[in-house]
Amino acid sequence: MEDCPAQRLHVRELSEEERTKLEEDINVISDFKQNKLELEAKKNWDLFYKRNTTKFFKDRHWTTREFEELTSSCDNSDDHAESRRRVIFEVGCGVGNFMFPLLEEDPHTYFYACDFSPRAVDFVKSNPLYNSDRCTAFPCDITQDDITATVPPACVDITTLIFVLSAIHPEKMVQAIENVAKTLKPGGVLLIRDYGLYDYAMLRFSKGHKLSENFYVRQDGTRAFYFSLEKLNSIMSQAGLLQIQSSYIERATVNKKEGIHVPRIFVQGKYRKASSAGDVLGTSDRHSDSNTSMESSRPPGCADSCESDKLSVCSPSSGLSTVNGTVGAEDISSVVENLTLHSNADADDR
Numbered sequence: 001m002e003d004c005p006a007q008r009l010h011v012r013e014l015s016e017e018e019r020t021k022l023e024e025d026i027n028v029i030s031d032f033k034q035n036k037l038e039l040e041a042k043k044n045w046d047l048f049y050k051r052n053t054t055k056f057f058k059d060r061h062w063t064t065r066e067f068e069e070l071t072s073s074c075d076n077s078d079d080h081a082e083s084r085r086r087v088i089f090e091v092g093c094g095v096g097n098f099m100f101p102l103l104e105e106d107p108h109t110y111f112y113a114c115d116f117s118p119r120a121v122d123f124v125k126s127n128p129l130y131n132s133d134r135c136t137a138f139p140c141d142i143t144q145d146d147i148t149a150t151v152p153p154a155c156v157d158i159t160t161l162i163f164v165l166s167a168i169h170p171e172k173m174v175q176a177i178e179n180v181a182k183t184l185k186p187g188g189v190l191l192i193r194d195y196g197l198y199d200y201a202m203l204r205f206s207k208g209h210k211l212s213e214n215f216y217v218r219q220d221g222t223r224a225f226y227f228s229l230e231k232l233n234s235i236m237s238q239a240g241l242l243q244i245q246s247s248y249i250e251r252a253t254v255n256k257k258e259g260i261h262v263p264r265i266f267v268q269g270k271y272r273k274a275s276s277a278g279d280v281l282g283t284s285d286r287h288s289d290s291n292t293s294m295e296s297s298r299p300p301g302c303a304d305s306c307e308s309d310k311l312s313v314c315s316p317s318s319g320l321s322t323v324n325g326t327v328g329a330e331d332i333s334s335v336v337e338n339l340t341l342h343s344n345a346d347a348d349d350r
């Protein structure tokens with residue numbers, strides 16, 4: 001298996017054949033079926049975890065290489081490290097493939113993790129690495145539930161959404177981000193990685209799976225939106241977050257054994273909650289040389305963050321995805337595997 005990571009700021013060009021395929025896919029699924037899919041979104045993801053248990057997604061060990069904010073910055077010998085431990089909130093945590101590797105790496109991070117699939121949350125809680133002194137996993141639909149019933153407002157240093165927003169109906173994306181942003185501290189950062197426009201998986205959908213522009217349903221009833229950077233940045237901006245950085249991540253993965261070439265496109269971004277009323281400019285240029293700031297007073301129930309004044313921001317040219325050319329290798333193998341598993345289902349057109 002080989003992978004060739006690359007990063008770009010513009011959407012990739014489609015071939016003539018690809019363009020024709022997308023242009024000819026004009027019929028969207030009926031309103032009745034679309035409403036049913038929305039009503040049954042939670043059930044469909046729960047059934048996904050019933051079928052696949054913890055075996056579908058692989059541990060996401062690439063995250064600290066992609067997002068430097070996630071690397072532990074606490075000195076373990078520091079007497080005050082415990083009282084200043086940072087808080088990460090993983091939204092749409094699935095079975096914990098993002099959280100558990102980080103929990104193991106960094107003893108000074110407290111995790112909140114939520115998912116609307118009760119089964120996924122149960123899998124997280126029954127993981128031997130789950131420790132209620134260090135994390136709280138809870139069921140929550142971020143499009144409608146009151147997250148602050150579990151996570152105190154303005155308590156979180158870093159919120160992450162890894163392939164989650166794409167599963168949400170486009171009309172509910174802004175309110176979902178607003179909802180999770182309530183728990184971010186002023187100056188706190190939201191990190192996101194998700195499916196990008198013209199990703200291989202998007203181009204594989206046969207007719208009868210389109211819900212709306214760039215939004216599709218898989219055979220198992222779970223849905224996927226494919227983001228342009230403009231769309232992603234607009235959602236974050238409407239939700240009141242300031243853009244630090246965003247880019248397309250492009251991967252060409254070749255599985256020689258299977259003879260499969262899988263061109264993947266993801267979007268990846270970092271956004272920040274304003275730290276004061278006047279803190280409104282958040283373009284990557286403005287922030288590429290500056291550290292984000294945090295307010296010093298913390299709400300009750302919230303530990304101060306050891307990361308609070310160290311959330312550094314890198315410019316697009318510093319390379320989100322390229323670390324020795326091997327970023328996300330584990331994820332790539334999982335992607336190919338997932339395409340086989342998940343997309344076999346997609347390809348089984350009814």
Ligand SMILES: C[S@@+](CC[C@H](N)C(=O)[O-])C[C@H]1O[C@@H](n2cnc3c(N)ncnc32)[C@H](O)[C@@H]1O
Nearest residue numbers: 045057092093094115116117141142162163167
């Ligand atoms: C593609 S999976 C990714 C899981 C996990 N983030 C990972 O990277 O392994 C998408 C997850 O989002 C969850 N999800 C979808 N819509 C949600 C919602 N409205 N509220 C909370 N979780 C949701 C699903 O249950 C599923 O676990």
